[in-house]
Amino acid sequence: MKCHKCGKPMKHVKGIEFNEYKIDGWKCSCGEVYYNPEQAQKILLLNKLKKKVIRARLGKIRSNLILRLPKDIETALDLEKGEEVLLKVEGHGLKVMPA
Numbered sequence: 634m635k636c637h638k639c640g641k642p643m644k645h646v647k648g649i650e651f652n653e654y655k656i657d658g659w660k661c662s663c664g665e666v667y668y669n670p671e672q673a674q675k676i677l678l679l680n681k682l683k684k685k686v687i688r689a690r691l692g693k694i695r696s697n698l699i700l701r702l703p704k705d706i707e708t709a710l711d712l713e714k715g716e717e718v719l720l721k722v723e724g725h726g727l728k729v730m731p732a
């Protein structure tokens with residue numbers, strides 16, 4: 634990738650600080666930084682979601698309750714159908730974490 638500012642080739646760098654997260658991107662000797670757009674977008678979405686309380690509806694299949702997660706959560710946390718998540722009961726609530 635070439636720098637838009639000076640035209641020099643940019644270095645691919647892992648772990649560039651972006652908000653409170655670290656993501657991949659490209660750095661130029663002139664100081665210009667590009668972030669991996671897909672990773673940056675996920676972090677912006679995560680930050681947006683962290684500020685809200687999200688409502689989700691419970692369904693039921695046979696004797697199991699099914700928690701339906703909104704699309705934004707799926708995208709921000711990289712969740713996929715069939716994937717395992719970790720559940721932890723905290724106080725009167727439930728914390729769901731990617732495994």
Ligand SMILES: [Zn+2]
Pocket residue numbers: 636637638639640641661662663664665
């Ligand atoms: Zn440059």
